[in-house]
Amino acid sequence: MAGNSDGEGRYHARKAPRQSRSKTTVESIKQAALELAARGGFAGLTTAAIAERAGVSKGSLYQYFPSREAIFLALYDDSSAKMAGAMKEMFSRIRDQPPERGIKQAIRLHLALVRAHHLVQVELMSELPELSAGAAAISYEERAAGVSRLYIQHKYPELNAREVERRNFFVQEIVRGCIYSYVRVQPEALTDNSFVDELARIVSNYTMTGAR
Amino acid sequence: MAGNSDGEGRYHARKAPRQSRSKTTVESIKQAALELAARGGFAGLTTAAIAERAGVSKGSLYQYFPSREAIFLALYDDSSAKMAGAMKEMFSRIRDQPPERGIKQAIRLHLALVRAHHLVQVELMSELPELSAGAAAISYEERAAGVSRLYIQHKYPELNAREVERRNFFVQEIVRGCIYSYVRVQPEALTDNSFVDELARIVSNYTMTGAR
Amino acid sequence: MAGNSDGEGRYHARKAPRQSRSKTTVESIKQAALELAARGGFAGLTTAAIAERAGVSKGSLYQYFPSREAIFLALYDDSSAKMAGAMKEMFSRIRDQPPERGIKQAIRLHLALVRAHHLVQVELMSELPELSAGAAAISYEERAAGVSRLYIQHKYPELNAREVERRNFFVQEIVRGCIYSYVRVQPEALTDNSFVDELARIVSNYTMTGAR
Amino acid sequence: MAGNSDGEGRYHARKAPRQSRSKTTVESIKQAALELAARGGFAGLTTAAIAERAGVSKGSLYQYFPSREAIFLALYDDSSAKMAGAMKEMFSRIRDQPPERGIKQAIRLHLALVRAHHLVQVELMSELPELSAGAAAISYEERAAGVSRLYIQHKYPELNAREVERRNFFVQEIVRGCIYSYVRVQPEALTDNSFVDELARIVSNYTMTGAR
DNA sequence: TATGAATGAGGGTTCATTCAT
DNA sequence: AATGAATGAACCCTCATTCAT
Numbered sequence A, B, C, D: 001m002a003g004n005s006d007g008e009g010r011y012h013a014r015k016a017p018r019q020s021r022s023k024t025t026v027e028s029i030k031q032a033a034l035e036l037a038a039r040g041g042f043a044g045l046t047t048a049a050i051a052e053r054a055g056v057s058k059g060s061l062y063q064y065f066p067s068r069e070a071i072f073l074a075l076y077d078d079s080s081a082k083m084a085g086a087m088k089e090m091f092s093r094i095r096d097q098p099p100e101r102g103i104k105q106a107i108r109l110h111l112a113l114v115r116a117h118h119l120v121q122v123e124l125m126s127e128l129p130e131l132s133a134g135a136a137a138i139s140y141e142e143r144a145a146g147v148s149r150l151y152i153q154h155k156y157p158e159l160n161a162r163e164v165e166r167r168n169f170f171v172q173e174i175v176r177g178c179i180y181s182y183v184r185v186q187p188e189a190l191t192d193n194s195f196v197d198e199l200a201r202i203v204s205n206y207t208m209t210g211a212r
Numbered sequence E: 001t002a003t004g005a006a007t008g009a010g011g012g013t014t015c016a017t018t019c020a021t
Numbered sequence F: 001a002a003t004g005a006a007t008g009a010a011c012c013c014t015c016a017t018t019c020a021t
Helices: A020-040 A047-054 A058-064 A068-094 A099-127 A129-134 A140-155 A161-185 A192-209 B020-040 B047-054 B058-064 B068-094 B099-127 B140-155 B161-185 B192-209 C020-040 C047-054 C058-064 C068-094 C099-127 C129-134 C140-155 C161-185 C192-209 D020-040 D047-054 D058-064 D068-094 D099-127 D129-134 D140-155 D161-185 D192-209
Strands: none
Touching: A020 A047, A020 A058, A020 A068, A020 A099, A047 A058, A047 A068, A068 A099, A068 A129, A068 A140, A099 A129, A099 A140, A099 A161, A099 A192, A099 B099, A140 A161, A161 A192, A161 B161, A161 B192, A192 B161, A192 B192, B020 B047, B020 B058, B020 B068, B020 B099, B047 B058, B068 B099, B068 B140, B099 B140, B099 B161, B099 B192, B140 B161, B161 B192, C020 C047, C020 C058, C020 C068, C020 C099, C047 C058, C068 C099, C068 C129, C068 C140, C099 C129, C099 C140, C099 C161, C099 C192, C099 D099, C140 C161, C161 C192, C161 D161, C161 D192, C192 D161, C192 D192, D020 D047, D020 D058, D020 D068, D020 D099, D047 D058, D047 D068, D068 D099, D068 D129, D068 D140, D099 D129, D099 D140, D099 D161, D099 D192, D140 D161, D161 D192
16 A cells, blocks of 8 residues: 555565564654654755664665665655545545535644645655656645545536536635645644634635635 | 855855956856756756856856855845835735725736746745755745735724734735646646636635634 | 684585585575576676575575675586586597597587586686686686697607697687687687587697697 | 767766866876776776776766776777777788788787787676677777788688688687787797797698688 | 575765865 | 866665574
């Protein structure tokens, strides 16, 4: 699931850990990369630093990842996989709720997901654009757009495809833009609750009144 | 370390070019950097490539910029300065118009500005986060937020500071999020005009109905 | 250094395999090395590749060979040993034949031997010159020279040592040079038979007329 | 001539030295590589060792050669170029001499050339076979074969193409094999003069009596 | 005995920056 | 003022070899 397909490419895991010892090693490496990236970004993150923090040798690192980039991609795949579940489950939960409640719940989850995955899903790809090529996993933005689209179709079955697309675009970007920024700047004038409430109201207004 | 232990700071232009020859050189360097970054991003942009494209030697490059980063920062400053004017002028133009028209105009200008400055204002900082430290110039986001805040205060003088801040936050992020995304993905379901119209309507609805 | 500070020497087999299981392992390793070298040469041949092809772990490999070089040296020794028998037998066979037939037979055998052992006897040593030091076994060239010298002494007992040496040198190098090249380039203008015939004639002419 | 075509490939000179200083650098690098290879072969010759012996930094090395292999290829090209001249000149000198004298002269020159170029022409390619791909220059063996073929055609115009090819093959390999070996082992039983005399006699006998 | 995990000493290469001319 | 040569500190990665299980 998380991308440990046995393939060869420069970007995928080199060998599946068999002994539990090596499972630990793989985890330490990913964890180390994550922690260091949280402080200094991915671009300047060296294999030496990762290995040192993980408490393994540089050589070990290359037993499990064929390249530095593969480590980052593994983080991305893990993160994507975790999100997939959360998204799917959310949709089934909100599907049959009244719009106001459903939207609010969706936004609350979205906020939590961004908090948990922003580093890997957003910063990683923006610092190392060349990774996009190797990122097989569906990005969390596409996933979110999918859920949201389904929701719109479910609630407003009278809309035509183009109209769904258009409305989905705005809903997505409003939610995304606000959440990203909220997480980044943590404005003093807002708490999590007030933020979610207001954003939900904005979205509800938009989807209900529709364009026009 | 880099020989400029004097009061100049590591990130700012080394000397103000006086002669027109030098001015040309500085401009070619910046222009070269910009063009190359447009194709391959900033992260992997080397001084050698810039110098070559600018038609100067690497030595010369260092006569006008104390470091590679200084070149990028100069681009950032230029871009920021240009935007400052546009923003100020916009505010004075929309200040006394009816909200619907004003908001639409503001969004239209914003879209144009993002198109023109996205590379330097957004990609640069996201690819090279370490530059943020040295970025003295006020970012275009802060500037936009300022204009927007003024506008809200002007139109809704009854709001208290906290309320202004809150509403401004959402307006900003809605606009920014949608514009960035629109510029990036150019969704088929939208044209510039329909995009601006719809976004303006969303913002108008929000500011007018207000929170609650 | 490598943990074999005892009297074994860095280059020779670590332990004589007693059980047939071990014998199989040793053979698979050597066979694997041979096959891989045939395709990609010895220089870039890694222990990992050998172990994998042999179907054993890297650890096991080091249980039978104290070093990577030891594997190659073992190949060399095997090859040399096999050639020893063939050479000896050849000499006894041609010893009492008329020169023309004997020379021809000798060349034919030589050609076969080079075809069979070129990889290990020639390519190995030329790609990894540092092995020469550890190559205890008598090389096949020396062996061939020995047989040839005996033959000359046997047929031309009137020659003094120096003269034998000289003539042997030329015979050897003519035969060797032509065979190597023939095996390598497989010239269209020649078949095995025509090649052996012509080479035998050259050698016969030379040895019979002698120098002067 | 020596391969400094301005091309891009991984194997060709990176930039033509403009200042005399850099010409010196390039020469030191090549000289250093040559000297070190004479002692330890090419396979294990590192860029660090070359740079150190040349008295330059590793970085400098890469200003003139795009890779380690490019250095070796430059040596090969230089050597090939030098040989081209010698070969051509030799042919015009021996062309109209009586066979005995011509052959002797040719062998003498060949011996000198092998002494001078063996390291680069033979050992280099045998230690690093992957270089053959990038070796644009005509090898000295091909060159020698060409001269020799011309000579045979010139002296024995009655031979058909196949016959020329065959005879040329043997002449080449006899000469080459003997010379290589002579240079390598320096047998006590021979001096340069006696070696050249005897080899010339062998070749003369062969070409004159011909096959059959 | 056999395995696979772990190691670490380099190897080739890049590139921002400095220096001599 | 300008050039291009030179530098050297890193960086990514490999692989023979050892070790723990």
